Amino acid sequence: MQWDLERTGDIGVLHLSGFLGESVAHRLAGAVDWSGARCTEAMVIDLAALQGWNGEGEAAIVNAAGRLGADHGLLAVCGLAGRGAPLLATAHDLGVLRLYPDTDTALAALAPH
Structure with missing residues (x-):
């Protein structure tokens, strides 16, 4: 990766x-910790270029939401492109993270109003 x-x-x-x-x-x-230290607001993880993931990979993304803490708000994840991600969908339903179809949509939703 x-x-x-x-x-x-x-x-x-x-x-x-x-x-x-x-x-x-x-x-x-490590990437989430490094990025979180440099970005003061929300974080988006873009999966569009990933060739794939497994259950442990999904769990790592859910854990990333916890690593960021409340200062960054909910972690946004985008780029699933119809690929199955049941753990991410459950985390979204439970309010642990947010799912968006693409980066532009995620950024528009997270932008300060």
């Missing part, structure tokens, strides 16, 4: 690529 941080104002967009599974979950945790 590779990652790249893009800042849009104070919102951080963490673009992921490759495959997100158990063997790289620690890299996602």
